[in-house]
Amino acid sequence: MNEGVLTALALTAALAMATSLALLLIAPPLAWWLARSRHAASSLVEAVVALPLVLPPTVLGFYLLLAMAEDGWLGGAWRALTGQPLAFTFSGLVIASIIYSLPFVSQPLTASFRNTPPELLDAAAVMGIGPIARFLRLMLPLHWRALAAAGVLGFAHTVGEFGIVLMIGGSIPGQTRVLSILLFDQVESLDYASAHLTAGLLLAFSLAALTLTYGALRRR
Amino acid sequence: MSLRLKGTAESASGFRLQLDLKLPSTGVTALIGASGAGKSTLLRIIAGLERPDGFTVAFDGQRWDPLPAHRRPISMTLQQPALFPHLTVAGNLKAVPGVKAIDEAAARFGLQGLLARKPATLSGGQQQRVALARSYLKPAALWLLDEPLAALDPLARSALAPMLSGLCRTLNRPVIYVTHALAEVLQIADHLVIVEAGAVIGSGPPETVAAELDHPLSPLIDTGAILEAGFDAYDAKNDLSALRFGRQRLWVRGDLSDAPSPLRVQIPARDLSLALEPPARTSILNILDVTLTGLAPAQDGTLFAELDCAGQRLRARITRRSLENLDLKLGMALFALVKSVALDVRPG
Numbered sequence: 001m002n003e004g005v006l007t008a009l010a011l012t013a014a015l016a017m018a019t020s021l022a023l024l025l026i027a028p029p030l031a032w033w034l035a036r037s038r039h040a041a042s043s044l045v046e047a048v049v050a051l052p053l054v055l056p057p058t059v060l061g062f063y064l065l066l067a068m069a070e071d072g073w074l075g076g077a078w079r080a081l082t083g084q085p086l087a088f089t090f091s092g093l094v095i096a097s098i099i100y101s102l103p104f105v106s107q108p109l110t111a112s113f114r115n116t117p118p119e120l121l122d123a124a125a126v127m128g129i130g131p132i133a134r135f136l137r138l139m140l141p142l143h144w145r146a147l148a149a150a151g152v153l154g155f156a157h158t159v160g161e162f163g164i165v166l167m168i169g170g171s172i173p174g175q176t177r178v179l180s181i182l183l184f185d186q187v188e189s190l191d192y193a194s195a196h197l198t199a200g201l202l203l204a205f206s207l208a209a210l211t212l213t214y215g216a217l218r219r220r
Numbered sequence: 221m222s223l224r225l226k227g228t229a230e231s232a233s234g235f236r237l238q239l240d241l242k243l244p245s246t247g248v249t250a251l252i253g254a255s256g257a258g259k260s261t262l263l264r265i266i267a268g269l270e271r272p273d274g275f276t277v278a279f280d281g282q283r284w285d286p287l288p289a290h291r292r293p294i295s296m297t298l299q300q301p302a303l304f305p306h307l308t309v310a311g312n313l314k315a316v317p318g319v320k321a322i323d324e325a326a327a328r329f330g331l332q333g334l335l336a337r338k339p340a341t342l343s344g345g346q347q348q349r350v351a352l353a354r355s356y357l358k359p360a361a362l363w364l365l366d367e368p369l370a371a372l373d374p375l376a377r378s379a380l381a382p383m384l385s386g387l388c389r390t391l392n393r394p395v396i397y398v399t400h401a402l403a404e405v406l407q408i409a410d411h412l413v414i415v416e417a418g419a420v421i422g423s424g425p426p427e428t429v430a431a432e433l434d435h436p437l438s439p440l441i442d443t444g445a446i447l448e449a450g451f452d453a454y455d456a457k458n459d460l461s462a463l464r465f466g467r468q469r470l471w472v473r474g475d476l477s478d479a480p481s482p483l484r485v486q487i488p489a490r491d492l493s494l495a496l497e498p499p500a501r502t503s504i505l506n507i508l509d510v511t512l513t514g515l516a517p518a519q520d521g522t523l524f525a526e527l528d529c530a531g532q533r534l535r536a537r538i539t540r541r542s543l544e545n546l547d548l549k550l551g552m553a554l555f556a557l558v559k560s561v562a563l564d565v566r567p568g
Contacts, residue, residue, distance in 0.1 A: 122269050123302035123351075125289035127316050127358055134290075138315070142306050 005198060007174050008182040015090070015178060016158040019097040023105040023154045026098070028147065031109035032135055035116075046110075050103045057100065061167025064096050068168060093169045093176055097158045105154040108217070112146030113139070149216045156209035159202065223249075223362070223396075227275030229265060237261050237418040243396070245280050245362070247410030248388050250426075251398045258418040259398045260299070263366050266396065268292045279361060295360035299367050301347035303339035309350050310335040316357045328387075329353040345376030352384070365397045369404060406446070406484045426484060427532075444488035445534045450481050460505075466530025471505040472561050491559040492536035494525060496546055498555050506558035510534060512550055515543070527556060 034046050052060055067074040068086040074095075078086040086092040116139065124134045140147065162180040169176030171185055179202055186195040223243040230236050237258040243249050251259045264270045266277055268289035277284040284292050303312050309331055313322040326332050329349045339347055352368065368384060369377045381404060388395050388408045397405050405412075412429045414422040422429045430446045449463035449470060454477050461476040462469050463483060470485065498507060513533075514526035523543060527534040536556060548554075 117300075117302070119298050119300050119302040120304060122264075122289075122298055123304075123354075124315075125269060126267050126294060126296040126298075126364075127354065128290050129315070129317060130290050133317075138304060142304065144306070 002194065004173065004177075004182060005179075005194065005201075008177055008179045008198075009201070011090075011174060011176075012159055012178040012180075015093055015097060016155045018094045019101055019158040020105070020151050020154040022094070022098050023101060024147070024151050027102060027105040027109055027150065027154075028140065029135075031106045032113055032139065034106070034110045035113035049106055052100045053103050057161070057163030058167055060100060061096070061164040064092075064099070064164070065168045068092050068095075087168055088170050088172060088176060090175055093165060093178075096164050096168050097161060100161060100164050101154045101157045104157045105150040108146050108150045108153065109143070112143045116142070145216045149213045152209050152213045152216070156206055156213075159205060159209075222280065223266070223394075224276060224278040225262070225266065227272060229261060229270065229272035229275055231261070235261075235418060237265075239420045241413070241420055241423060243413065243423070244394075244411050246394050248395045248397060248405070248408045249411040249413060250402075250405035250409035251396060251413045251415060252400065252402050252405070253415035254400055257415045259400075259415045260366055262415065263296070263364050263396065263398050266362070267294050267296050267364055293359075293361040294364055295355045295358040295362075296364040297348075297351050297355045297366060297368050299371060301339070301344075301351040301371075303347055303350055303354075305339055307338075308335065309337055309339070309342070312339070312350055313354055313357055316354060318359075319357045322353075322357065325353045325357050328356070329383075343376065344372055345380060348372060348376070348380065356387075360393070363391075363393050363395045365395060367399055368397075369401075370399070402486055406486055407480065430486075430535075444486060444490075444492070445532070446484055446486050447529075447532050447534075448482040449485055451476050451479060451483065465532060468508050468530045469506075470508075470558070470561060485561050487534060487558055487561060489524060489535040489537040492527075492534060493557040493559065494536055494538060494542070494546065494548075495555045495557060499557065502557070504557045504559065506561065508534070508556040508558065510554050510556045512548055512552045512554055514550065515548070527554070529556065 030049070034042055034049075064074075065087060066072050068078075069075050070079065070085060070087075075086045078084065078091070084091065086095070120138070120142070121134065124138055129138065160180065161178070162184070165176065165178055165181055166184070169181070171177045171181045177185070179198055183195055183198040183202070186192075186198060223245050225239060225241045225243070228236065228238045235256075235258065239262070251262065253259045261270065265272065265275055266284075268277075268284065268287060268291075271285065271288075275285060304315065307315060310322060313319065313325065322335075326335060329352055331346075331349060331353055334342060334346060334350070339350070342350070348368065348371065355363065369381055372380065385408045388397065397409070399405055406426070409426050412422070412424065412426045413420055414429065426446050427448055430444060447465055449465040452462040452464040452469065454461050454475050456475070459475065460471045460473060462471055463476070463485065464470075472485070476483065508529050510527040510529045512525055513528050516524045516526065518524055518537065521540070523538050523540060525536045525538050525548070527536060534556060
């Protein structure tokens with residue numbers, strides 16, 4: 001394995017780890033709200049969250065690129081906050097990945113949360129357990145399989161990202177050149193031997209992650 | 221000292237519960253009514269699981285209706301055990317905020333051998349005992365029991381019923397007990413509330429409330445009459461106990477010599493027949509001397525004969541044809557044939 005592959009592998013793992021950890025903080029409360037809310041706005045929010053499922057990554061990438069530019073609202077705010085640019089950086093990739101992978105984490109959670117028997121929540125309430133403790137201490141452990149599955153899906157989907165990374169990250173080794181981009185570069189330069197290795201790595205990883213996810217969701 | 225309930229609640233399906241009720245805040249209050257009468261909804265409103273607009277819930281002068289369920293000083297068992305499937309029995313008990321010691325409750329509800337088990341491995345009766353123990357562990361000003369025995373098979377029910385009755389009697393904590401089976405609460409209720417079609421049709425001490433109902437017999441729930449009687453003698457050969465009230469005697473099955481006294485017995489109006497003369501050679505054991513004191517039409521075209529029996533009130537359901545055949549007149553002395561006596565005392 002050459003150094004380029006190792007660097008890309010480490011970068012991909014770091015991106016996927018950072019993204020899925022952030023998503024495991026953001027998605028559960030969001031999914032809980034979506035599962036419980038009867039508010040009219042929740043349908044709109046649910047649709048917005050699901051957009052990355054149907055939009056071409058290039059569309060999302062295009063808007064994110066504009067937002068993350070030096071004079072964009074996100075890029076400007078980031079610059080004011082950290083002094084760093086956002087476009088074509090690792091941080092920018094993490095933010096984009098969070099948005100892009102959000103539905104893959106929030107949807108299985110929302111579905112699982114919606115299956116909570118209502119009497120369990122009633123029982124918790126009359127036991128004197130407040131709504132936050134009810135969620136953190138009872139619902140999260142109760143839905144741990146869905147949480148695990150959602151985490152793996154978020155991780156795997158981030159590993160599989162291509163279009164959006166290309167749009168806002170380019171292909172800077174050690175910064176933004178993840179495995180999928182590396183594969184694209186290898187094929188473009190007709191380095192099929194290396195491309196085989198990279199593609200095989202991605203294939204094996206994705207298959208393993210999905211098998212794990214479906215296994216966790218099945219035993220319930 | 222009272223629990224005040226006043227307001228209107230309407231469900232999405234169009235069911236309407238409307239009441240203005242004052243309940244004692246001590247002792248055992250039984251809410252009885254047919255399925256769908258609104259008694260569980262009322263209990264959920266007291267608990268705060270449902271909070272209809274403008275519905276007043278006040279306990280001993282304290283307004284509860286602004287509080288969400290988890291802030292109310294209540295404890296409740298739901299119709300289903302509602303145990304957390306990912307926790308063990310001990311975990312379920314310790315999930316009650318502030319609870320550390322569970323040994324006493326576990327012993328009281330016979331859970332010592334089950335503490336490490338997950339709910340899915342327990343029988344329905346065991347699960348309900350865990351649910352009862354869990355609600356027993358929460359310190360509360362008011363204990364709400366929503367059909368605690370309804371989901372159980374007859375065997376599990378007859379095992380749990382005496383224990384629960386004993387607990388309600390001995391525990392110095394006000395209880396509101398919802399059931400559709402009057403027999404479950406007959407001996408323990410200090411106050412009886414009868415709910416029908418979203419309204420309270422009777423509320424008072426058990427001995428008088430049944431007799432004073434305006435519509436004594438709904439198509440679904442036949443409270444008939446509730447009498448108080450003392451144990452008299454036990455006939456071991458036939459396994460029958462004689463109960464006495466005034467000069468009248470009632471035979472009921474089983475040995476009741478150890479039962480608390482006085483006992484309440486319930487005689488449904490449909491299980492009481494009238495005769496002008498004492499019938500000879502009948503399988504009916506209990507024939508009471510009664511006086512006809514009134515006649516009231518029932519909703520379905522039949523009649524209720526109001527009867528006095530040694531100073532206690534009874535009701536019999538008769539047809540208009542029987543009224544004509546017997547030529548019944550107020551003040552007539554009659555014989556009331558009792559087909560069944562609901563008692564359900566198993567000292568616990």
